[in-house]
Amino acid sequence: MNEKKVIVFQLNDEEYGVDVHQVKSIERVLPITRIPRTPDFIKGVINLRGIVTPILNLRSRFNMEEIETNENTRIIIVTVDMMEVGLIVDGANDVIDIPVDAIEPPPEVVGGVCAEYIEGVAKLENRLLILLNLEKVLNQQELNQLEQIGSGL
Amino acid sequence: MELNQYLDVFIEESKEHLLAINNNIIALEKTPHEISIVNEIFRSAHTLKGMSATMGFEDLAQLTHVMENVLDGIRNETIEVSSNVLDVLFSCLDHLEAMVLDISNGGDGKRNVTETVARLAAIENGEGEAAPINANNDDNGREQELAIDSFEKTVLLESIDQGYNAFYTIIRLRDDCILKAARVFMVFEVLEQVGEVVKSVPSVEMLEQEEFDSEFQVTVITKTSSEELIDRILRVSEITNVDVHPITRELLKSVDEETPGSTETKANEEQQEANLTAEKTDHAKEAMSGQKGQTAVTSKTIRVNIDRLDQLMNLFEELVIDRGRLEDIAKDLRNSELNETVEHMARISSDLQGIILTMRMVPVEQVFNRFPRMVRGLAKELNKSINLEIIGQETELDRTVIDEIGDPLVHLLRNSIDHGIELPDVRKKKGKTEEGTITLRAYHSGNHVFIEIEDDGAGINREKVLKKAIENGIVSKEMSLSMTDKQIDELLFASGFSTADHISDISGRGVGLDVVKSKIESLGGQVAVESTPGVGTVFSIQLPLTLSIIPSLLVEVQQEKYAIPLSSIIETAVIKKEEILSAHHQKVIDFRGKVVPLIFLKDIFEVPVVSEKDRFYPVVVVRKGEKMAGLVVDSFIGQQEIVLKSLGSYLTSVFAISGATILGDGQVALIIDCNALIQ
Numbered sequence: 001m002n003e004k005k006v007i008v009f010q011l012n013d014e015e016y017g018v019d020v021h022q023v024k025s026i027e028r029v030l031p032i033t034r035i036p037r038t039p040d041f042i043k044g045v046i047n048l049r050g051i052v053t054p055i056l057n058l059r060s061r062f063n064m065e066e067i068e069t070n071e072n073t074r075i076i077i078v079t080v081d082m083m084e085v086g087l088i089v090d091g092a093n094d095v096i097d098i099p100v101d102a103i104e105p106p107p108e109v110v111g112g113v114c115a116e117y118i119e120g121v122a123k124l125e126n127r128l129l130i131l132l133n134l135e136k137v138l139n140q141q142e143l144n145q146l147e148q149i150g151s152g153l
Numbered sequence: 154m155e156l157n158q159y160l161d162v163f164i165e166e167s168k169e170h171l172l173a174i175n176n177n178i179i180a181l182e183k184t185p186h187e188i189s190i191v192n193e194i195f196r197s198a199h200t201l202k203g204m205s206a207t208m209g210f211e212d213l214a215q216l217t218h219v220m221e222n223v224l225d226g227i228r229n230e231t232i233e234v235s236s237n238v239l240d241v242l243f244s245c246l247d248h249l250e251a252m253v254l255d256i257s258n259g260g261d262g263k264r265n266v267t268e269t270v271a272r273l274a275a276i277e278n279g280e281g282e283a284a285p286i287n288a289n290n291d292d293n294g295r296e297q298e299l300a301i302d303s304f305e306k307t308v309l310l311e312s313i314d315q316g317y318n319a320f321y322t323i324i325r326l327r328d329d330c331i332l333k334a335a336r337v338f339m340v341f342e343v344l345e346q347v348g349e350v351v352k353s354v355p356s357v358e359m360l361e362q363e364e365f366d367s368e369f370q371v372t373v374i375t376k377t378s379s380e381e382l383i384d385r386i387l388r389v390s391e392i393t394n395v396d397v398h399p400i401t402r403e404l405l406k407s408v409d410e411e412t413p414g415s416t417e418t419k420a421n422e423e424q425q426e427a428n429l430t431a432e433k434t435d436h437a438k439e440a441m442s443g444q445k446g447q448t449a450v451t452s453k454t455i456r457v458n459i460d461r462l463d464q465l466m467n468l469f470e471e472l473v474i475d476r477g478r479l480e481d482i483a484k485d486l487r488n489s490e491l492n493e494t495v496e497h498m499a500r501i502s503s504d505l506q507g508i509i510l511t512m513r514m515v516p517v518e519q520v521f522n523r524f525p526r527m528v529r530g531l532a533k534e535l536n537k538s539i540n541l542e543i544i545g546q547e548t549e550l551d552r553t554v555i556d557e558i559g560d561p562l563v564h565l566l567r568n569s570i571d572h573g574i575e576l577p578d579v580r581k582k583k584g585k586t587e588e589g590t591i592t593l594r595a596y597h598s599g600n601h602v603f604i605e606i607e608d609d610g611a612g613i614n615r616e617k618v619l620k621k622a623i624e625n626g627i628v629s630k631e632m633s634l635s636m637t638d639k640q641i642d643e644l645l646f647a648s649g650f651s652t653a654d655h656i657s658d659i660s661g662r663g664v665g666l667d668v669v670k671s672k673i674e675s676l677g678g679q680v681a682v683e684s685t686p687g688v689g690t691v692f693s694i695q696l697p698l699t700l701s702i703i704p705s706l707l708v709e710v711q712q713e714k715y716a717i718p719l720s721s722i723i724e725t726a727v728i729k730k731e732e733i734l735s736a737h738h739q740k741v742i743d744f745r746g747k748v749v750p751l752i753f754l755k756d757i758f759e760v761p762v763v764s765e766k767d768r769f770y771p772v773v774v775v776r777k778g779e780k781m782a783g784l785v786v787d788s789f790i791g792q793q794e795i796v797l798k799s800l801g802s803y804l805t806s807v808f809a810i811s812g813a814t815i816l817g818d819g820q821v822a823l824i825i826d827c828n829a830l831i832q
Contacts, residue, residue, distance in 0.1 A: 033821040034713065034798070035756035037808045043812055045800060045821050050467045050474075052813045052821055083803045107369045138803065 002100040006122075008129065009076060012064045016089075017098070017122065017129045024077040024084065026092050043088060048077065052117035055086040061137065062117070080134045098122045103131065137144050163208050164257045165456065170197040171250055172522060179525045185234035192307060193223045207264040210262040211337060213252045219273045220245050226277055231292070243526060269620050270733040305372070306350055306405055306435050317348070319400040320379060322386070325368045330391045333363045333427070339389045348375025348386065372400070374441045406788065459552060462513055467510055469502075470796050474819050476502055484587045510702065514549035517595045517604070519561045521546045524593060529569045538577050538588040539570060548595040550602050554696055557676055558604070561669040565606045565692050566591065568666065573610030573690055583687065585609065601678075603697060613684040615641045622647065643779075646670040674777075674828060675704065677720050687699035689751075703797055705814075707822065710754045711763050714822040715786075716814055721827040723774045723781065725789060730768050742783055744774060752830055753785045777831040784830070797824065 006017035007026070032044040033053055041060040044051050055075060059066050071092035077084065106118035117136045122129040177194045198217045198735070220242070226232035228243065234476035248266050256262040267406065309319045326336055337360045337616055344350050352372040355365050375382060379397040386395045476499060483495045525541050532539040574580075574589035592607040618641055622628045627647045628636070646666045673680045678696040697703065697720065705716040708726070726744070734741050740751040749771070755762065772783040795814040800807060811826035 001550055033813070035804065035810065035823065036809055038804070042804070045804075045823075047815045047819055047821050050471045051368065052800055052815070054801050054803045064712065069557070084801055085803050 003097040004100055004103075005095060005097050006129070006131065007076065007092060008094040009051060009074070009089040010098060011058055011062075011090050015127060015129050017096075018076070018078065018129075018134060019130045021096060022134055024079050027075040027077060027086070029073050029075060029088075030127075046075070048084060048086070051084070053077065053084055053086050055088060056138075057088045057128045058137075059088070059090075062114075078134055078140050083138060085138055096124075098124065100127065106130075159208065160256075162317075163204055164253060166204065167253045167256075168202045171246065171253060173197045174201075174249075175246055175526060176522060178239065178246065179529075180448075181234060182239055182417060182529075184252065188228050189307070190792070191224055193227065195221060198224060199601075201396050201417065207261075210252065210256060212263050212266060213249065213256075216248060216252075216266050216270065219270050219277075222277050223273050232276060232560060237738065238276055243530075244269050245273065246526075265382045279294040286807065308351055308373070308404055309374065309400060309600075310402065311404055313405075317352075317374045317376060318378070319374050320382060321370065321372050321398045321400050322382070323368060323370050323394075323396040324386060324392060325394040325400075327391045327393050328367055330367065332415055333365070334361050336389060336391055337361065337369065339390070339615065340386055342374050343385050343389060344375075344382075347377045348373050370413040377626065388673065457512075457524060457763075459513075462509070466509055466513075466796075469505060470815060472502060473506070474815060477818070490582045510551075511549075513552050515552050515555050516547050516549050517555065517558075517602075517735075519555055520562060521595070523559075524562070527563065528566065528570060528591065531567065532574075534616050535571065536576065537570065537574055539574055540588050540590045541596075542590060542592045544592065545595040547598060548602060551698060554602075554676055557672070558696065559696075561672045561680075562593075562604065562606070563668045564666065566593070566811040567696075569606055569610065569690065571607035571691070572614075575611050602696045603693060604696065607689060609689040612686040612690055613642055613645070613682070614686070617642055618642075642684055645682060646680070677718065693722055695806060702794055703824075705793060706773065706796050707793055707816075707823065708754075708771075708784075709788045709790055710758065710787040711760045713758075713760055714816065714820070715754070715758075716822050716824045717773055717775065717784065718829065719792070721775045721777070726772050726783075727772065728770050728772055730770065731772070742772070744781070744783065747781065749774060749781045749783050751783045751785055754825075755785075755832070756785070775827040775831070778830050779830045782827075784825070784827075795824070 005020040007020055007023045007087070008017050010016070027048070029051055030046045034044040035042060035054075041057050043055045045054050045056050047053075057066060068089070069088075074088055074089055074092040075086040075112055076092055077086050102124065103120040103122045104117045106121055115134055119131040119133040122131060174194050174197045175192050177197070181186050181190045187690055189616070198221050202214050202217035203210075203219060221244070223232060223238070227234055227238070232238065248269055252262040252264050255264070262657070269735050277778075308396075313319055315772065324340060326333055329608065330336060341350060350371050350373055352358065354370045359365060377385075383395045383397055386392060405518055408513065448523070471749055476495075479495050480499070483491045524543070528539055528541040569591050570605055574591065575583070575585075577587040580589065586619050590609050593604075594605045594607065596603055601724075615638060616686055619628075619636070621632050622641075622644045623630055623633055627644060646669070653745060673696070676696060678694055680692065680694045682690065682692050684690040704719045706719060706722060707714060707716050709715075732742055738749070740753075741748050741753060743749075754760070770785050771787065771789055773789075774781060797812045798814060799812055800810070809826050809829040810823050811822045813821050814824060816822050
């Protein structure tokens with residue numbers, strides 16, 4: 001059967017998944033250096049074994065309420081279109097195989113995340129997994145627009 | 154085809170050969186009768202031809218083949234090295250470069266080269282007409298003593314130098330021999346066992362087609378003696394006689410490239426190349442030139458991918474960070490043995506840093522070597538006569554700087570050629586030599602590399618510059634009256650400035666020297682101009698040795714740390730609150746008689762405020778060209794060499810931040826881009 005391996009992470013009591021091929025590593029929270037005059041969801045940069053890596057808070061990226069980091073908080077380092085970016089999530093502890101035919105196109109709004117950022121929804125026996133479209137989440141055009149608004153202030 | 158793994162090597166080597174051809178053609182232009190240079194070019198072209206044919210790039214192989222023919226004509230002195238010939242060779246080179254570039258970009262290296270091929274063929278036929286007439290004298294070949302061309306002469310000389318014996322051998326077959334070609338083949342096989350065949354008369358192809366009577370000559374290099382050689386050849390049946398004459402240095406010297414013989418050789422070679430089985434002779438030559446390469450250049454180098462060096466650098470930086478931690482720990486523990494070890498490690502790692510940095514350094518030659526051709530072309534186009542002198546091309550710069558510096562230099566050179574150097578008759582009237590000189594000079598000084606472009610042209614016409622600047626609204630009429638000469642010269646770098654009366658395609662397309670200036674400043678360098686009317690102009694560029702490690706001042710703004718590159722700092726000061734003045738809602742200070750605007754980093758960077766300082770403000774005075782600004786911080790941490798890192802490709806345009814660095818404690822600090830802060 002055709003299966004897809006995904007990393008499962010939690011965000012605001014929902015479960016999300018990203019393709020395992022896009023994930024480079026999962027880190028505990030490291031000291032973050034803030035970058036001035038960038039959109040709110042860009043938390044700053046970290047020193048990831050000698051490489052300066054930008055960090056996004058996925059909660060604020062999806063306009064959810066931010067929470068304090070705790071022992072479950074993780075940074076998922078993903079690589080998309082040659083860009084390496086860290087995503088702050090509430091927790092990440094699972095890798096599962098999902099059958100490709102269990103993936104359905106996204107409904108309009110899922111857990112407050114715009115359908116635009118969602119690749120599909122996987123219905124498993126007792127859980128619902130939202131598969132993110134990272135290319136869209138890390139869309140740079142949007143970032144540039146936000147930056148322009150930011151610097152215009 | 155499983156050639157992909159060789160593609161990188163092919164591209165790299167092709168580039169090297171093209172470079173060698175380029176340099177040699179330029180050298181040939183200066184000394185057109187130096188046959189050794191032609192030989193060098195020939196060798197490069199030949200290797201290139203072989204490589205590209207193997208890799209299946211036929212257009213490339215074909216063009217080099219035709220080029221080879223012309224080169225061959227030159228070295229046999231049937232073709233004169235004229236300006237036309239050089240032009241065609243250069244255009245060949247342009248095509249070849251374009252092809253290789255195409256291949257390296259994943260293309261198939263195809264290109265329409267019919268025109269250049271036609272021009273090459275025209276040269277070959279037009280001036281090489283003597284060849285066919287002489288070729289008819291094949292019968293004379295019997296009596297000919299030792300007809301060799303200069304290339305073979307060099308090959309033979311070298312092999313003699315390396316302890317080989319060279320023999321000129323006349324072999325006679327029995328008149329009733331039926332399978333002459335087979336005997337010839339056997340003789341060649343015997344010879345190849347003990348040495349290499351440099352040349353045969355008639356050609357191998359003709360021998361194979363039995364187009365000879367019963368006698369042929371071969372020139373061999375071998376380690377064996379003449380007796381053994383005769384002995385071995387005679388073992389082949391149906392051979393009646395073998396004459397072996399040793400070729401000595403003296404003999405070679407006395408033979409001064411006999412022209413009739415060499416044209417014949419030329420004909421031979423062409424035929425040989427057309428024939429696959431004729432590889433023997435070619436092979437011999439190649440083996441020889443290979444050996445030559447080994448003896449002449451004994452520099453031991455290996456090719457390393459720049460990515461690996463970057464990786465090495467990254468790993469090393471981590472080591473430095475750990476070293477910092479270890480030093481801290483050792484300080485706390487006060488264990489003398491631990492201290493010693495940590496100190497030793499610190500010394501070694503600083504040596505290591507030096508080595509890693511120098512590994513990334515490349516001579517500016519890489520950029521400079523494309524200029525002579527460019528200057529030559531432009532000068533021709535503009536009917537000017539220009540001599541380009543290059544000094545200090547061995548000066549080394551970081552690879553990243555080298556990659557970026559090419560375009561600005563091209564721009565400045567074009568500028569000097571177009572606007573600086575006058576037309577020959579104008580120069581004559583002024584009492585200068587008709588040929589203008591442009592000097593391109595590179596040298597190290599302190600932590601910087603300087604590149605200067607000096608011309609002995611007309612100098613900057615300040616009146617014209619001012620007029621233009623006023624026309625274009627760069628300065629007002631009133632302002633222009635009080636400007637110094639230097640300030641007027643600097644106007645050349647103002648945006649939207651072009652002094653040429655008419656827009657030429659050489660320089661002055663509206664994007665003027667301001668582009669050069671901003672490019673160089675983005676590299677952390679500076680550009681200045683100095684000019685004396687009637688005598689000439691010097692543009693000088695100052696560049697940092699490396700972009701990756703920059704000395705900087707670490708400062709603290711509330712609880713955040715930032716680095717300011719020392720290159721843009723004038724000085725630091727601590728000012729009192731009372732010293733801050735207000736002008737047009739802008740806070741300023743009086744700094745050594747100048748009004749300097751203040752920039753509060755905590756405001757502009759929206760730094761979360763933890764504690765408010767009161768009476769004293771530490772200020773870093775920075776500059777961008779002539780303009781200055783005072784950056785207000787909370788405290789100075791100290792000066793430190795930092796490693797510049799990018800913020801990653803996700804964050805491309807962050808306001809006033811040029812990058813980041815990793816501090817000793819492993820934290821990331823941002824590097825302030827002063828140029829963006831000063832408007």
